Amino acid sequence: MINANPSVEAHYEALESQWNSVDGSLEFERLVVPTGNSDKPFHRWFHLKEAFSVDLLPTILKQLSFEGMSELRVLDCFAGGGTTLVSALEMSSEVRVTATGIEQNPFLHHVSSSKVRALQAGPHLAQQLRNAYEEVQRLYTSDAPFMASPPALSTFSNEAYFPPSLLTSLLRIKAAIEHCDAPALACDLLLTAAASCVESSSRLRRDGRALRYASERQPREPWVEFSIRVQQMIEDTDSSQSAAGMASVTLGDGRRPLLYIDESKKKDLVVFSPPYPNNIDYTEIYKTEAWYLGFYEDSEQFRSQRLRTLRSHPSVRFSDEYDYESSGDAEAVRELLKPILDAVPDDRYATGRRQLIKGYADDMLTLFRHCRKIISSEGRLVYVVGNSAHGSGNALFVIAADLMMARLAELSNWHVEEISVARSLRRRITNSRFLRESVVTLSPG
Ligand SMILES: C[S@@+](CC[C@H](N)C(=O)[O-])C[C@H]1O[C@@H](n2cnc3c(N)ncnc32)[C@H](O)[C@@H]1O
Incomplete structure (x- = not known):
């Protein structure tokens, strides 16, 4: 068992100690994975391995005591197969639902948008x-x-x-x-x-x-x-009634919801699971389906698609420019990232890894700033994210996306209410307790 980089682990300990971090395995362990989705109507039309469970949204609403609300305006910035939107529409007999999704992958957008249109169409x-x-x-x-x-x-x-x-x-x-x-x-x-x-x-x-x-x-x-x-x-x-709620999915950039949503159209709940900073490239994983449906005609279109995605993978060389560098938060972001960047081993992956860490942080800062502008005063933002191990041997370190994002959210004027650790991802390789998947709740600060 390899010890993860001790300076980075100490950095995470210090960060985490500022917030309320709890064991959420009882509520969330089975909900951060697609438990139940392959048996449920509409959800089962395409199996997305990276989806969260159909039962996640109702559980979050219960935890936040949002159940009795007369209206629910929900946004998922990384809609994937549309789990949030379909789950929200399924509640529309009890509550007035407006559900908005954004998805950058053309195939997954096709799947999620056709599901929500079908739910609204009726028998x-x-x-x-x-x-x-x-x-x-x-x-x-x-x-x-x-x-x-x-x-x-x-x-x-x-x-x-x-x-x-x-x-x-x-x-x-x-x-x-x-x-x-x-x-x-x-x-x-x-x-x-x-x-x-x-x-x-x-x-x-x-x-x-x-x-x-x-x-x-x-x-x-x-x-x-x-x-x-x-x-x-x-x-x-x-066997379904036409859902009374309204839902739609936009093909676009979930990091910048203000491109598609007017600031005056406040949301009660923003909930999403972004790509994790673990090198998984959704454009690659769902490429055969997207090419089959004709969303790309040549390799240039395929590469352009990769460049439009969140900087969570090094499959393409993104530009080495970061908006935070020229913002008032530059110093705070540098301080957050320094111990992690210092842990990157000087090997042939070094440039790609450093760019991933900085690019991911930059994207998350943009995302939290945008979402902060559209949240209602009593609203919440809930994100599900997994941390990942990078490097090997004595050079292994963890990218704790849950904590990194929490700090970036604070810089964007969010208050970190709770970090609920849904499950440990600890593998045989390392004993870092930060190798885990979490559900984090923010309220407008
Ligand atoms: C973890 S999956 C979300 C799964 C979703 N929660 C579900 O249950 O189906 C992350 C999604 O983010 C999408 N994505 C990547 N970059 C994006 C971007 N810039 N804007 C919007 N979506 C993006 C990926 O294509 C992928 O579908």
């Missing part, structure tokens, strides 16, 4: 989906000589990853949906269903960090998979 959507599915089936099985061309991503031409007959089938499903004359929402849902078959029709597996080749994997037949998923959508929309 007539089920019939539209049935009709659309029948038409797609007719086109798919016909002799019509149409075919979507394979995406220009080399992964698709690797026959070990995508057996050719299955790829042909996947592409024909997409082409049939594009030729089908159905209402736009029904088509978007069928495209979500088709994209959610891409991984299972291949020998690729998302392992949490990357897409990996799994030679032992038996790819499934796309049309069968697609039909199962559309059937689930029909069942879910058939």
Whole structure:
């Protein structure tokens, strides 16, 4: 077991001692992961491994004693698969809900926005989906000589990853949906269903960090998979009432919600789980689905997409400029980051790691400043984040995003109410108690 860098650990001890840090494992351990999402209507349409649980929002509302409110205006700046928004809409029979999401990944935006549109559409959507599915089936099985061309991503031409007959089938499903004359929402849902078959029709597996080749994997037949998923959508929309609340997801930059939301439109609750500073690159992990749906046409568009994401990964070289450097908080941010930057080992990853630490802090400072302007006076901001170990051997150190973000929130005029430690991520490699996932609550300071 390796000891994590002791100066960094002491820095975290000192930071944490200023706030109320509690063991939140009882309430939150199972809610910071997607517990229950794959069984719940609407949530189950696409399995996002990095999602939090469908039960997280109700639990937070209970903890904050927000349950009896007549109105709930909620914002998720990193909407992902739309868990917050769908959960909020599901409460709209008891409370007037306005739920807003922002998501930068075009595929995940497609998934979350089509889910919330479906929830608001009501049961007539089920019939539209049935009709659309029948038409797609007719086109798919016909002799019509149409075919979507394979995406220009080399992964698709690797026959070990995508057996050719299955790829042909996947592409024909997409082409049939594009030729089908159905209402736009029904088509978007069928495209979500088709994209959610891409991984299972291949020998690729998302392992949490990357897409990996799994030679032992038996790819499934796309049309069968697609039909199962559309059937689930029909069942879910058939048995749901049209949600009374309002929800939408914007394709854009969640670090800057003021670009999309007027400052006068206050929120009661901002809740999000940003990408963690652990090198995971969502553009990479969900690339096959995004290329399949045609969101990128060439490698330049793919690279531009990466550059638009939060600086939580070193997959692209972001510009080495940081807004905090020219702000009144420059000294305080430098003081916060210095022990962590000093711990970065001088190896070939040094530049990328330093840029990640500074870039992540810079993005979070911007985010907290924006959110502070749109929170109502009695509102709260709750974030879920995981800390991560970097480096190896004697040079191992932890990036405690929960504490780093708490300090940056303070600098943005937030009060840190509670750091609730949801679960320990301690691995065999290190015994740092800061390797953990937390749920942090802020109130306007
Ligand atoms: C941890 S996931 C959120 C999952 C979400 N809570 C759920 O339950 O589905 C983080 C999300 O942030 C998105 N993201 C990354 N950079 C972003 C940015 N600049 N603006 C908005 N979203 C971004 C990623 O694409 C990813 O979907």
